[in-house]
Amino acid sequence: MPGTELFGEEERKEVMDVLHTGVLFRYNHDDLRQGHWKAREFEAELARFNGVKYAHTCTSGSTAVAIAMACCGIGAGDEVIVPPFTYIATVEGALLGGALPVFAEIDETLCLSPEGIRAAITPKTKAVVLVHMCGSMARLDEILEICREFKLLLIEDTAQALGATYKGKAVGSFAPMGCFLLIF
Ligand SMILES: Cc1ncc(COP(=O)(O)O)c(C=O)c1O
Numbered sequence: 676m677p678g679t680e681l682f683g684e685e686e687r688k689e690v691m692d693v694l695h696t697g698v699l700f701r702y703n704h705d706d707l708r709q710g711h712w713k714a715r716e717f718e719a720e721l722a723r724f725n726g727v728k729y730a731h732t733c734t735s736g737s738t739a740v741a742i743a744m745a746c747c748g749i750g751a752g753d754e755v756i757v758p759p760f761t762y763i764a765t766v767e768g769a770l771l772g773g774a775l776p777v778f779a780e781i782d783e784t785l786c787l788s789p790e791g792i793r794a795a796i797t798p799k800t801k802a803v804v805l806v807h808m809c810g811s812m813a814r815l816d817e818i819l820e821i822c823r824e825f826k827l828l829l830i831e832d833t834a835q836a837l838g839a840t841y842k843g844k845a846v847g848s849f850a851p852m853g854c855f856l857l858i859f
Contacts, residue, residue: 689713701732724838725845736834740768740804743830747851749774753801756827758787761806765832768804775799786813792821802828807836807846815841815849 698704701714722730751773759778769776780791785808822829833847
């Protein structure tokens with residue numbers, strides 16, 4: 676939110692390093708970039724931080740959710756279970772691909788509840804988008820179990836929970852794909 680971001684000299688220097696090269700692309704232009712590969716270095720660091728194999732940057736949290744849906748092959752005719760307490764991007768991600776978002780109940784974790792997910796499953800359900808709302812952690816063990824039982828894809832919208840862990844493991848690393856929101 677404007678006014679609440681924390682950045683200082685270190686962050687300004689990182690940005691200026693890139694601006695001085697004149698290269699805003701993440702690929703190529705090796706001769707101009709003065710050794711700066713910020714996106715690549717950041718992705719490696721983020722993957723290490725979250726204990727996952729890969730991290731890939733994109734333009735926004737909304738794009739990350741839409742890309743994750745597309746990568747999972749979610750589209751027309753599919754239903755995607757989403758929480759009603761979230762940011763609109765979670766729902767838009769499903770709509771953009773032509774899928775139908777289906778709202779399910781949340782619980783005291785502020786995230787989708789296992790009971791809510793079970794009640795919302797139909798033969799058309801293809802995926803669950805779990806949002807770790809306000810840095811809170813969903814009841815992941817039970818939700819993973821449901822996804823296994825019904826062969827549902829799980830996408831973690833972790834835009835609000837970078838650094839949060841569940842039983843010592845980073846949220847966003849339980850599903851094949853976690854989507855983070857990081858503002859530069
Ligand atoms: C849960 C959640 N998902 C996705 C997004 C979308 O991120 P962006 O604003 O970068 O598109 C947000 C943004 O606040 C969010 O809170």
